[in-house]
Amino acid sequence: MSKIKVAITQHACSESYAENLESGLNGIKEAARQGADLVLLPELSMGLYFCIKEDPDYFDMAETVPGPSTKALQLAAKENNIIVVATLFEKRAKGLYHNTAIVLDKDGTLAGTYQKMHIPDDPGFYEKYYFTPGDMGFKPIDTSIGKLGVLICWDQWYPEGARIMALSGAELLLFPSAIGWEPEETNEENNRQRNAWVTIQRSHAVANNLPVLSSNRVGLEEDKVNKMKTKFWGSSFITGQQGEILAEASIDNEEVIVAELNLNHTEQVRRVWPYLRDRRIDAYEGILKRHIDK
DSSP states (O other): OOEEEEEEEEOOOOSOHHHHHHHHHHHHHHHHHTTOSEEEOOTTTTSOOGGGSOOGGGGGGOBOSSSHHHHHHHHHHHHHTOEEEEEEEEEEETTEEEEEEEEEOTTSOEEEEEEOOOOOEETTEEGGGTOOOOSSOSOOEEETTEEEEEOOGGGGGOHHHHHHHHHTTOSEEEEEOOOEEOTTSOHHHHHHHHHHHHHHHHHHHHHHTOOEEEEOOEEEEEETTTTEEEEEEOOOEEEOTTSOEEEEOOSSOOEEEEEEEETTHHHHHHHHSOTTTTOOTTSOGGGGSSOOOO
16 A cells, blocks of 8 residues: 555543543544554553553553553554554563554454564663563564554653664654653743654654654653652654655644555655765674663
8 A cells, every 4th residue: 555544542541440441442433434544552551550650560561462452442443444553561471571563454353463662671661670682683563554663752762663663664653652740840841851762763763764654642650659750741743755744643632643644655765865875884783782881
């Protein structure tokens, strides 16, 4: 397929699994109603962002893939004839957990999965406590509309993952996210952080001549015991192959955004901006080092 419609559903999350699943299903239906071939959900959208603190009881929230959420989303994909990309807290084995993206094709089949590779460990984002880094590598997932390069949130800050996906034949890049501010930060710092988040992902589009979809949740989530809050900044967006914004959601509202993409445009852009041709693969040894000492 050359021309496709893609969508992002942006919504808040609560303590209720049923409510969160319903929000996702409603977003899928709305995306399909608007003619989308694919819809991307926010990261870990079946619950609150639990990584705000370290608590062993939260491991009980994990589920197998396939499991209950996969099956519910598979049914939605089939009923609405739309590809669904979502992320789940996966229990792979006893004591082994991942932040895993699932890709469900239009007929409801599980086209593939991706395990988050870069795992943060920062105040309010204690993901290393919960998630084992993926061991599947950066491999595009084949679907009925093309090859999807799916990465997850913290992966978006690293150009290497996006580049390998592009070199492996990905036709668009997808970044489901859960990212926000500490409410006590200044407006100036908040703006710098959000702008950096948008800019780095637009740069992946530019550097690889690929469309980018980046989703996020909205709303204030609070750990009342530890008095920690995160204000998720929404701002989900879709870009074309040169980083141009085609659709963008607000900071606060629940909404579905849709844009049309021409996948054939990648070929045209790469003829004019031949970044892949001019890569100096003979001189990049240093990229495999943690640090280059003098």
